[in-house]
Amino acid sequence: MEETKAIIEAIIFASESPLTVDKIREVLHEVEKSEIARLVQDLINEYDERRGGFVLQEVAGGLHFRTRSDLSFWISKLMKAKQSMLTNAAMETLAVIAYKQPVVKSEIDRIRGVDAGSPLKGLLDKKLVRIMGRKDVPGKPIMYGTTKRFLEIFSLKDLSELPTLKELKDLQDGTEPLVTELPISDDSEI
């Protein structure tokens, strides 16, 4: 059992991009999927408890070793960290696409009140956004959606990890969302 866990740890470490449980299963096909998931969770907890320089993170549907976010200052001393790779316009466009996907350009334009052509092109170039197909209306406009790379870059497990539009609206109104993060008692996990 310990050996299986070590193998999982090793292949995640060796993998350049987030490794899915299915991929791990391809290596360890005799081990049950649920067992792999359990061992993975074990590993995640171990790294969390250790409070070391890096953690095992669930991102873009896979597992990935990444540095702790509060240590970015030190890493930026070693190598140049990106300040911001997206302009505000691009960030807004990306936000609209992330929440409204699949979405056509005219809808993005309408929400932002301004032509999104240039930020959209930038997002496509950076592979944060992809073409998802064409909408079945006159003119067959292109529909856009976010990519796996978007999840990777923004450290998201999946899209559901984004705050909902309702929660964002509450933030705007200055009213705290009804359910704030209540401390979860330990027995709730059982």
Place this chain on the structure above:
Amino acid sequence: MEYEVKLDIFEGPLDLLLYLIKKNEIDIYDIPIALITEQYLQHIEMMKYLNLDVAGDYLLLASTLIHIKSKMLLPVEEGDAGETEDEPDPRAELVKQLLDYQVFKEAASQLDQRPLLERDIFKRGLSTENGNAGISEDETPMEVSVFALVETFYRVISSMKEPELMEIDVEKLSLTDRINEVMAQLTEKKMLSFVELLQDSSDKRMMLYTFLAILELMKLRMIKVYQASSFGVIRVVLAAEL
């Protein structure tokens, strides 16, 4: 020739409108249209010589504002008592649009606050080489807007101290020559900052040609012009190098 560009950067007409509403501490559900329209028009007046493409979107909202304003000036018919109640507020649609936009603006800022890969968190195996004058292979700097280039150009040109002498028989300059020179410089040095390229020129005319050459080369996609962050150094590289 004094150029002073003082302008908050707005992401679009709705952004400008939201800014005005915040600045005046206005209730978004009860916008004093006359005041806001006036201030809005003042702002686009200032922006007029900027990007015409953007100005189009701004003008559309300006006309919407004026339309709403005129609608609100019209006396409400008081014939049938019930009907006046049903008359929708001419501002309603705009308010809805503003609120929608505000939510996505918040969504964008929330996204930006997330731990970003290669900004806040890192994976293994990134090169620690800072070579190539700040642009690591993996870096995806944002492309510079022409506006940023124009601003820098004016900054350099206005920092030229020496008075310009009127010379009549100066050597003939051609844009083609300057393009070739810029390309030659870039081939040799691999990367130059925009300011370096401009300072290379002896007088304003030369600078102007350099600037035009850079614009032309950008258009031809022979070079790429990058800026790693807002107000950062603008770098010029050969397109083939990337």
